[in-house]
Amino acid sequence: MVAQDAHAHAGPQGFIRKYVFSLDHKVIGIQYYFLALVAVFVGMALSLLMRIHMIWPTAILPIVGEIKPETYLQLLTMHGTIMVFFVLTTAPQSGFGNYFLPIQIGAPDMAFPVLNMLSFWTTFVAFVVMLAAFFAVGGAPLHGWTGYAPLSALTNSGPGEQLGADLWITSIAIFCIASLMGALNFITTILDLRAKGMTMMRMPLTCWAWFITAILGLLAFGVLLSAGILLLLDRNLGTSFYVPLVVVNGQVMGHKGGSPLLWQHLFWFFGHPEVYIAILPGMGVASQLLSTFARKPIFGYKAMVYALMAIGILGFVVWGHHMFMSGMSPYSAFAFSIMTMAIGVPSAIKTFNWLGTLYKAKIRFQTPMLYAIGFVSLFVSGGLSGPFLAQPVLDIPLHDTAFVVGHFHLIMGVAAIFGMFAGTYYWFPKMFGRMMNESWGRIHFVITLVGTYCIFMPMHYLGMAGQPRRYSQFTELAYLQHLMPLNRFITYAAIVTIAAQFIFVINLFWSMFKGPKASDNPWEATTLEWTTATPPPHDNFGGHTPVVYHGPYEYSVPGAAKDYVMQTDPAGVAAH
């Protein structure tokens, strides 16, 4: 809460300083958002090609031509990598977080505006390098988004494992640097730039989620960066961090003494917190919206904050549950498994509190709320398959099958995407000054909710029946043949659901220019972004600094004039 005046700066005038190399957190937030929007459509197109290849393996497609088994694995690798890094990490945290974190805590900008600009443009460079892997000789790598060594560490282990794999790991390393800069900025901003009266326990839960996510990012991306550099050394300078003595197709390679498990430990030490980096901001948005549209204070604010902290801490000690079948010590499986079950507890608390928020409420079903409700449903469905996979004995039949694919797509894929949709419909009026179309929003919601369940719920059945993941065709194994109708059903559902996403994009761009003008507080919400102009001025609050008097979710306060009390409203709310 110091040195705020030092950050107040006049708005830049030229186009380049205003819209391209802008220091304004709001512009940077929108830049991140649109980068993620491009990335999500690339990632989605790749998944469509994969689904088509799975059920029509010999089909010749327009533009792409024939999809060979190795092409399928390249699509899979790039789909996973682009979605995890450039969508799930980029939009919820860097996009919405950049735009709304400073406003929600009453700050004029992020703590380090130049660092903020740098972190966006570094992310942009990482994305360009990632896309370049498609055009490398041999194409994109085929080693999956997890890049297990030695497959990823040898240049002759398959097509795409030459330049494509180098570009892939370079892009990830650049992305790590960008994320570290971003995380540092978020943490400093929250600790130092809160407005007068904005105590930590008065912050909206979105801010808490962004705060914990930033801490996770700061601790996790550094490890991935180091791991990635070691992988580059193994690939290009003949070191043996991850590769023991191996023989590829009769050729003895020069490596000796490395450990393939080292990569897995380092990767998942990042990879599991990454799951929470993707989903925590969605939890924040869901909490914010459920309270706002239920016109009721969030149930158990403190419990929500502690649950976020518990998830953050436990998230760093569960990485081994990805490795039950890896050959790591079977004794350690117990520790990782107990910790994993333990992390289910704070997740269950959050669900319980979301339901508690709806109890005896007055729910308004505007589109943002529909997505928040959808988020809760998906979070429950994706979460409850967790205790299967967390038990080492049940992981034996289920590990690396379609069950896992169904599980993580529901919980960290689609649930996080629903968080982004909720955030988009909710904050769009503040960002662009116009309302999105409600009818199309509802149609988009219904098709997307039902569609994603039709895609990902059947994957659990496939996995139970033993269908391994990352198979380009199911033609070779007799026991998989009776599952083909289910695989076809998933592909049809995917085609419909993907088509429905164009409704969203059209709604987004149409509303940006033609939507009805938005008022400053269209949802009658209480947090600081709704106290300022729409869209907010360059310094967010037009020259004055807000003072905060209440917690973030004072809805339906008995005796109050309206059914909501703004955080900046000096009129009393009974102390509690």
Added chain:
Amino acid sequence: MGLALLVIIWLITFFSTYFFVAQTWWLPHGAATAAAFIDHQFALTYVLMGIVFVAAQGALGWLVWKYRAGANNGPVEYSHGNTKLELIWTTLTAVLFIGLNLMGSHVWASERFDPAGPDSVPVEVTGMQFAWYFRYPGADGKFGRTEPKLMDPSAGNEAALGLDTTDPAAKDDVVTGTMYLPVGRQVDLTLRAVDVIHSFFVPSFRFKQDAVPGLAIHMHFTPTEIGEYEIACAELCGLGHYKMHGMVHVVSQEDFDKWLAAREAEKQ
């Protein structure tokens, strides 16, 4: 919209649960000793998680319909939560989740912590892009030396593993592309990989374990039914991952001895 949400959420819940309960698609037929316990633990976890799933989704659908703005004319309950309820809920979840976990631990332990029994059949499984090889130590009960320099995948079997024939222990080793096992006897498995990570997955045995270059991983299991069971590779290993499959023939002890003798004879 409240009613629409209730219908959609409840329908999703109904159909998701129906296909589990009807067991339309289920674990493949179990044919090893671990299957009975794992299947039971799976069913138990399913029932418990199923109850939570139906309760949570059911409640979500009901709450959004019941408390929609048009219907609830009473005052909104101004409450910031209920600590007692939070504690009860937290304790219940913790007990449920951690209890489930402890129940499964002895099966996990028995296949991994203890060494295989004295009467077990030693088999070494080696994964390479994109085939499985199975080695039996022969009459001396000892696996002979293999040399990376001698590995020739195009020649198959013994040559593919680079078996060093100058080692006396290697002379009677048998290497095949199909796995044979006697029924009802414990298998003392050694898992290896020569190039990248593979995973030895036999769905009917409820068995899966990664084969990692540089490691020799020991596991044991007991097949309980005569028959043929498919092996799949469950760890992404390159472009041929989807076709890296094999077959386990579980036969009577007598047929197993005959088969092994015939392989030995072929070698000479």
